[in-house]
Amino acid sequence: MDANVLKVSNITKTIKNKEIIKGISFVINLGEILGFLGPNGAGKSTTLRMIVGLSKPSSGYIDICGYNITNDYVKAMSNVGCIIEEPNLYNYMSGYKNLEMLGSMSKGVTKKDIDEAVELVGMEKRINDKVGIYSMGMKQRVGLAQALIHKPKLLVLDEPTSGLDPQGIHDFREIVKELAKEKNISVLISSHLISEVQMMCDKVSIINNGEIIQNGSVDEMISTGEVFWVLDDSKKGQKLLKESFNIASIIDKEKLIAIIDVKELTTINKKMIQSGMDLKYVGTKKKTLEDLFLKLTEKQKIL
Amino acid sequence: MISLIQNEVIKLLLKKKMILILLLLLIFISLFSYGEKYTYDKNLERLENLSGDMNYDWKNLATQRLSDLEKRLNSSYIPDEGIASIEIEIEQLNYFIENDINPITPSAAKFSVEFVEQGILMFIPLLIVILAADLVSGEFSSKTIKVLLTRAVPRWKILLSKFIALIMITTILISIIGVLSSIVSFLFFQRWGFNEPVATGFSLIQGSLNSDYVVLVTRFQYMLLIYSLVWYVSIVLSSITLLISVLVNNSASAIGILMAALISGQFLQFFLSDWTLVKYFFVTNLNLTHYLTGSYQIIEGMSLEFSIVVLSLWAFLSLFVSFQVFNRKDVLV
Numbered sequence: 001m002d003a004n005v006l007k008v009s010n011i012t013k014t015i016k017n018k019e020i021i022k023g024i025s026f027v028i029n030l031g032e033i034l035g036f037l038g039p040n041g042a043g044k045s046t047t048l049r050m051i052v053g054l055s056k057p058s059s060g061y062i063d064i065c066g067y068n069i070t071n072d073y074v075k076a077m078s079n080v081g082c083i084i085e086e087p088n089l090y091n092y093m094s095g096y097k098n099l100e101m102l103g104s105m106s107k108g109v110t111k112k113d114i115d116e117a118v119e120l121v122g123m124e125k126r127i128n129d130k131v132g133i134y135s136m137g138m139k140q141r142v143g144l145a146q147a148l149i150h151k152p153k154l155l156v157l158d159e160p161t162s163g164l165d166p167q168g169i170h171d172f173r174e175i176v177k178e179l180a181k182e183k184n185i186s187v188l189i190s191s192h193l194i195s196e197v198q199m200m201c202d203k204v205s206i207i208n209n210g211e212i213i214q215n216g217s218v219d220e221m222i223s224t225g226e227v228f229w230v231l232d233d234s235k236k237g238q239k240l241l242k243e244s245f246n247i248a249s250i251i252d253k254e255k256l257i258a259i260i261d262v263k264e265l266t267t268i269n270k271k272m273i274q275s276g277m278d279l280k281y282v283g284t285k286k287k288t289l290e291d292l293f294l295k296l297t298e299k300q301k302i303l
Numbered sequence: 304m305i306s307l308i309q310n311e312v313i314k315l316l317l318k319k320k321m322i323l324i325l326l327l328l329l330i331f332i333s334l335f336s337y338g339e340k341y342t343y344d345k346n347l348e349r350l351e352n353l354s355g356d357m358n359y360d361w362k363n364l365a366t367q368r369l370s371d372l373e374k375r376l377n378s379s380y381i382p383d384e385g386i387a388s389i390e391i392e393i394e395q396l397n398y399f400i401e402n403d404i405n406p407i408t409p410s411a412a413k414f415s416v417e418f419v420e421q422g423i424l425m426f427i428p429l430l431i432v433i434l435a436a437d438l439v440s441g442e443f444s445s446k447t448i449k450v451l452l453t454r455a456v457p458r459w460k461i462l463l464s465k466f467i468a469l470i471m472i473t474t475i476l477i478s479i480i481g482v483l484s485s486i487v488s489f490l491f492f493q494r495w496g497f498n499e500p501v502a503t504g505f506s507l508i509q510g511s512l513n514s515d516y517v518v519l520v521t522r523f524q525y526m527l528l529i530y531s532l533v534w535y536v537s538i539v540l541s542s543i544t545l546l547i548s549v550l551v552n553n554s555a556s557a558i559g560i561l562m563a564a565l566i567s568g569q570f571l572q573f574f575l576s577d578w579t580l581v582k583y584f585f586v587t588n589l590n591l592t593h594y595l596t597g598s599y600q601i602i603e604g605m606s607l608e609f610s611i612v613v614l615s616l617w618a619f620l621s622l623f624v625s626f627q628v629f630n631r632k633d634v635l636v
Contacts, residue, residue: 015633049633049635052453053453055635056631056633073457074457075455077453077456078455080453082453084453085446087450088446088447090317090445090447092317092318097313101310101313102450102451104309104310105306105454105455105456106454107455146450150454150455
């Protein structure tokens with residue numbers, strides 16, 4: 001089997017002569033959580049809908065666990081569980097009946113699988129009530145259970161926490177993280193909430209106007225390479241950096257700030273101590289993902 | 304596949320629409336049987352007044368008519384074509400006299416046939432529309448289509464299971480109409496009348512009533528015949544409703560479009576009957592049962608076979624387009 005749980009190759013989508021997705025490619029490996037970050041109308045939802053088979057790409061390929069979604073629809077889809085926007089269940093049935101019904105559409109889903117999924121999302125007590133009287137948070141939990149009953153390898157979540165309260169968001173996040181870690185389920189999660197992506201995801205793709213404008217791990221993206229030291233004598237430190245490492249630096253109040261390759265930090269620190277400087281504090285400055293996101297998307301107006 | 308159909312049947316039943324439909328049926332059937340009982344009583348009263356006798360003697364009249372017919376049969380002036388129909392009327396009259404039944408007495412069997420004969424143009428289509436208009440469009444308006452179409456089941460299977468479930472429920476509905484109208488009207492008339500003879504098989508040939516093919520069947524057999532025609536019409540209507548439900552993304556518009564088609568179809572029949580294209584419209588062909596009773600034709604050139612073929616074509620095309628559209632549709636709700 002292919003190592004890539006999800007492989008999206010150069011997909012495009014044109015709706016009513018407007019090119020909404022302009023060639024998107026990415027992969028998700030086993031157990032990885034990929035965040036799809038982008039402003040409203042960037043094409044996140046459209047891309048996710050193509051991945052779960054709700055709409056068809058105008059060109060390009062989508063493979064799930066090695067099965068092409070167009071040619072091997074059933075095999076590909078049996079590896080996917082999803083919530084697209086808010087979880088829409090049948091209001092006139094109980095949560096359990098909903099799960100039973102949706103479960104019967106996948107091969108080999110047993111009563112035990114349903115019970116396990118219900119337990120995982122913590123809905124044992126209310127699962128037999130009608131969905132119509134559930135709160136948003138409860139619907140979301142049943143929605144997640146629905147996406148998990150057939151034990152998929154890929155979980156696709158489209159803005160899953162919109163409409164949840166902070167407690168709900170926290171619980172939801174914990175469940176998803178646990179799934180990825182313990183059951184090795186890959187997760188593709190779209191959001192316009194930066195903090196959410198930062199907290200949950202291993203990798204981020206920033207998408208705007210139907211294109212991926214940046215790819216990478218969260219750590220990579222937010223590190224700037226900017227390091228600061230708090231020394232007893234900043235001037236001496238500046239001189240040392242210049243002479244020994246050929247690094248320019250500036251002094252800002254008690255801080256000595258320089259842009260370096262983070263790998264060299266240990267060497268620099270050792271040298272400073274050897275030179276008899278009193279190293280009180282050293283730290284790296286991180287950009288927030290928000291800064292990055294705003295910078296990348298600032299010029300984009302809705303075209 | 305079986306579990307898919309089962310799911311769809313559960314959905315149709317749980318939505319409480321069946322209760323609404325049964326309630327509508329019960330109200331209409333009760334109203335009509337009461338009305339028929341009332342007119343019958345009035346008629347009887349009128350006839351009694353007319354004959355001046357408190358006990359208006361229908362048997363006497365029937366016997367008179369019988370001997371009249373027998374005389375005509377013996378006369379040599381009667382053309383061969385006429386003999387069959389006279390013989391049948393004699394047979395019918397004999398039955399009523401022997402069993403001591405006034406031919407105009409309403410019975411449950413008669414009522415349940417009349418009920419669907421009248422209902423086939425508007426009332427039954429209305430019930431089908433209530434039942435099926437949101438079959439697909441409802442999933443779009445409640446957005447549940449997203450959970451339905453993201454399971455590992457190809458789309459055509461989902462639509463097929465919906466259609467099969469609809470056929471099953473429609474069949475049950477038609478049987479319920481038969482049973483319910485018989486039982487409720489029995490409560491009013493106190494007579495089943497399943498064994499009464501009925502003459503059927505008239506056909507219109509070049510504007511004149513042809514009785515060559517007339518046969519005598521029991522009321523029950525006739526009822527089965529009429530109900531199977533009604534069932535066929537209902538299946539065709541279900542397919543057309545399914546098409547609209549696939550094309551339109553919300554239930555209200557689906558119901559609106561179908562009702563508009565039904566009503567405008569009735570108008571077209573009356574006002575544009577010269578326009579030959581009208582006879583290819585499905586609404587014009589719904590009234591299959593009137594071909595059996597030999598009532599007048601609205602548009603020249605229409606026959607039972609013609610209508611059945613036209614309706615089949617409509618059903619087939621509707622299903623074909625439904626599956627094509629449903630398979631390709633982008634779900635953007």
